Amino acid sequence: MRAAVLTQFGAPLTVREVPDPDAGGGEVVVEVLAANVAPYAAEVFSGKRKYPLVPPVVPGVGGVGRILHVGPDATRLRVGDLVWCDSTVRSRDDALTPDITLQGWSSRGEGGARLAEYLHDGAFAELMRVPTENVFPLPAAAGEDPARWAALTVHTISYGGLLAGGLAAGETLLVSGATGNLGSSAVAVAFAMGAGRVVAPGRNKAALDLLADRFGPRLRPVPLTGDEATDRAAMSAAADGPIDMVIDLLPPSAPSSASRAAAMTVREYGRVVLMGGVGMLGGDDLALPYPWIMRNSITVRGQWMYPRTANVGIIRLLASGALDLAPERVRPFDLNAVNDAITYAAAHGGPFDRTSLTPSAG
Known part of the structure; x- marks a missing residue:
């Protein structure tokens, strides 16, 4: 099969012939129809983000595909099924705190690194080997536009x-x-789940306008100034009532003060979920005040990726139409143009911009 290979950090990906994957028990081989290309992929492949990939490796995080082979322990999956392949692979020998690797992308700790040695390669290839429990049936509509449905990589994270x-x-x-x-x-995703209002802070006016146009008056845009106290007051005022929950998805380049300003708008007994990259490349700690957390009974939770069941839930939201992929701007690239896709994704990382690699096309 053909695959895009990261031979070393800082070098372009190389498209070349590699051996077809061979599935054992508990595994599935899938023909990859489409895989999302993250806007920050160039930072991963350059080494800037210091992800624990070990070259040579076929990268790529999750994908839409069609099953070519199922292992003997599969009871419902069939050859020919259209499926979503979740990259969040968990070890099977510790139910309480399983080690995790993001297949073809990243891992957590020593155990995750060991898991990544076995499930080394990701979705930037014509074929991919995936654990059986990471494969989820898709509706037929996904087969009509798999490049669009590859956005599951993004939406499953936020849903989680x-x-x-x-x-x-x-x-x-x-x-x-x-x-x-x-x-x-x-x-x-929040609106698809029934959120009453969503407060959307940001510095990019065009992006804020796009969100307001798509979601109407239930979306409350807030232009940020960079001053922590001013921004916190503006976000609180925009909600026109208590803010029940804050989710932080800021990238590593964002200052911790921006995350703190947002988190501290939450009401008494409110919840804060930390899911972004703040602090990953250095910088100040988040430093939420202990007395504020304690006296207001705030729940602060970190969340890396999502539980396995989130895949089922997000597919249901898409299949029902509650979450609509139609407004998203999707730019597909074939496998030979993988480096062009990486460059394009870096320049098109705004709201609902998606870049997809289609390894089996052509």
Whole structure:
């Protein structure tokens, strides 16, 4: 098969022939129809983000595909099924605190690194080997436009964060980082889940206008100034009532003060979910005040990725039409143009901009 290979950090990906994957028990081989290309992929492949990938590696985080082979323990999946392949792989030998690797992308700790040695390669290839429990059936509509449905990579993450915070219908949510690729997804998913209002702070006026045009008066845009106290007051005022939950999805380049300003708008007994990259590349700690957390009974939760069941939930939201992919701007690239796709994604990382690689096309 053909695959795009990261041979070393800082070098372009190389498209070349590699051996076909061979699935054992508990595994599935999938023909990859489409895979999302993250806006920050160039930072990963350059080494700037210091992800624990070990070259040579086929990168790519999750994908839409069609099953070519199922292992003997699969009871419902069939050859030919259209499926979503979740990259969040968990070890099977510790139910309480399983080690995690993001197949073809990243891992957590020593155990995650060991898992990544076995499930080394991701979705930037014509074929991919995936654990059986990471494969989820898709509706037929996904087969008509798999490049668009590859946005599941983004939407499943934001959905997992909203589940972690227990977002309920009618509540007011603040999305810190709302004008970004992942943050805008959280806005859309929150409304699909029944949020009453979403406060969307950001510095990009065009992105804020786009969100307001799409979601109407329930979306409350807030232009940020960079002054922590001023911005906190503006976000609180925009909610026109208590803010029940804050989800932070800011990238590593954002200052911790921006995350803190957003988090401290939440009401008494409110919830804060931290899911972004603040502090990953250095900088000040978040430093939420102990007395404020304690006296206001605030729940602060970190969330990396999402539980396995989130895949089912987000597919249901899409299949029902509650979450609409139609307004998203999708630019597909074939496998030979993988480096062009990476460059394009870096320049198109705004709200509802998606870049997809289509390895099996052509």
